[in-house]
Amino acid sequence: MAFPVATRTQYEQWMVESEVLRIYNHFEGQPLSDQTRKLKLKRDDHINYLMRGLGILPASFSSLDANRPWMCYWILHSLALLGAPVEDGLKNIIIDFLRRCQDKNGGYGGGPGQMPHLATTYAAVSALITLGGHKALSSINRHELYTFLRRMKHPSGGFRMHDAGEIDIRACYTAISVASVLNILDNELVDNVGNYILSCQTYEGGISGEPGSEAHGGYTYCGLATMILINEVNRLDLPRLIDWLVFRHGVEYGFQGRTNKLVDGCYSFWQGGAFALLERIPSVSEEQIVLPDVGYCSLDTSHTSTTAHICEVGKIPEGTSSQVDDTGAFRQEGLNVPFPVNYNDIGYEFINRSVEMKPLFDAIALQQYILLCTQAENGGLIDKPGKNKDFYHTCYCLSGLSVCQHICSDAGSPVLPRAVKGPYSNLLEPIHPLYNVVLDQYKEAREFFTTH
Numbered sequence: 001m002a003f004p005v006a007t008r009t010q011y012e013q014w015m016v017e018s019e020v021l022r023i024y025n026h027f028e029g030q031p032l033s034d035q036t037r038k039l040k041l042k043r044d045d046h047i048n049y050l051m052r053g054l055g056i057l058p059a060s061f062s063s064l065d066a067n068r069p070w071m072c073y074w075i076l077h078s079l080a081l082l083g084a085p086v087e088d089g090l091k092n093i094i095i096d097f098l099r100r101c102q103d104k105n106g107g108y109g110g111g112p113g114q115m116p117h118l119a120t121t122y123a124a125v126s127a128l129i130t131l132g133g134h135k136a137l138s139s140i141n142r143h144e145l146y147t148f149l150r151r152m153k154h155p156s157g158g159f160r161m162h163d164a165g166e167i168d169i170r171a172c173y174t175a176i177s178v179a180s181v182l183n184i185l186d187n188e189l190v191d192n193v194g195n196y197i198l199s200c201q202t203y204e205g206g207i208s209g210e211p212g213s214e215a216h217g218g219y220t221y222c223g224l225a226t227m228i229l230i231n232e233v234n235r236l237d238l239p240r241l242i243d244w245l246v247f248r249h250g251v252e253y254g255f256q257g258r259t260n261k262l263v264d265g266c267y268s269f270w271q272g273g274a275f276a277l278l279e280r281i282p283s284v285s286e287e288q289i290v291l292p293d294v295g296y297c298s299l300d301t302s303h304t305s306t307t308a309h310i311c312e313v314g315k316i317p318e319g320t321s322s323q324v325d326d327t328g329a330f331r332q333e334g335l336n337v338p339f340p341v342n343y344n345d346i347g348y349e350f351i352n353r354s355v356e357m358k359p360l361f362d363a364i365a366l367q368q369y370i371l372l373c374t375q376a377e378n379g380g381l382i383d384k385p386g387k388n389k390d391f392y393h394t395c396y397c398l399s400g401l402s403v404c405q406h407i408c409s410d411a412g413s414p415v416l417p418r419a420v421k422g423p424y425s426n427l428l429e430p431i432h433p434l435y436n437v438v439l440d441q442y443k444e445a446r447e448f449f450t451t452h
Helices: 008-028 032-038 043-053 059-081 088-101 118-131 134-138 142-152 169-181 193-198 217-229 238-246 267-278 282-288 343-351 363-373 391-406 439-451
Strands: none
Touching: 008 032, 008 363, 043 059, 043 391, 059 088, 059 118, 059 391, 088 118, 088 134, 118 134, 118 142, 118 169, 118 439, 134 439, 142 169, 169 193, 169 217, 169 343, 169 439, 193 217, 217 238, 217 267, 217 343, 238 267, 238 282, 267 363, 267 391, 343 439, 363 391
């Protein structure tokens, strides 16, 4: 009798599992002092790697010429998470560069003179918010940027990424999040966005890039965050979405981006950040989801042994009916009268809600994957063992690490030592999970854009 031949996908999965298990077994066999050392975030090495990226890059980076605002954001956000300041002279150079990327008719291109694009607009705005200060924030031409966003709006409810470009969930998120953080989000931009995103939620529960495609971690985060920002999140099938997310947490303790795909460090944020959003949604913590009693805030380090089962979450019951009406306005409890919503206040009110539910994933286990499997030897973070470091994975691995550390904490409240894997010096700055900018920088930007 012939045995079935393993597919390439199965073989690659076994190889990754084998290498990660080898790393974990070696770690568990070390003396406690060596374990502590291995779990230490290589903060100084990461800062040095990132600072070099703000200088002259080698010719191999020429393929990223249309992504230069992204490079600024990935590096600056990573430095902000690590608590590393950027000196004023370099700040001014970056602000002036991003100003030259700003199109006279609104939006930011991938470099000076390039076509404005929603993705690089999000990156440029996020980079400027991360830099902070009057010069950076006042350099954003909000009037023309709003005009650009309106120009990208499509009758389907979605947005085009650029003139004559593709329509997808990324465009919805980048347009809505930028408008929200800049205090220019209105009914015209929000109109029918919720219907477009609903058309992208798949039978699995996750959200795809466009209708009819496969559910994906990055698109799921973008769709969920957008629905929160437009006040229509309860229109999603949240129990099914949570079910899909929970099963993306793999035996390696990291997240995969899609069903039957390999673990990838960047999904520490795209999937982990989605959980950080879910725990502040009232309908999740109060009505739609009934969780098993798993004790205090799921920070039990016993779940991080190599033989532990990760994300053992019970069956999720069907959700209750949505409390959002057809216009996206919340209905007052017991009344059938919607009250108006100021879209530009949603992000601020969201982050100030208390965390009232346990995490739906093992945040300590995910920190173990990031610290042991994604830190490159001389700074920078990677996708998985054997891969090369880059600024993208450095940014989103660190963002995911921050999410894990702060997942049980209200904004502004101290983080308990048991929430941090490894030494407490590993603690990163908290982020605003709807925008993925450091929380203090978000607060400064909100104050600026509500008073100017």
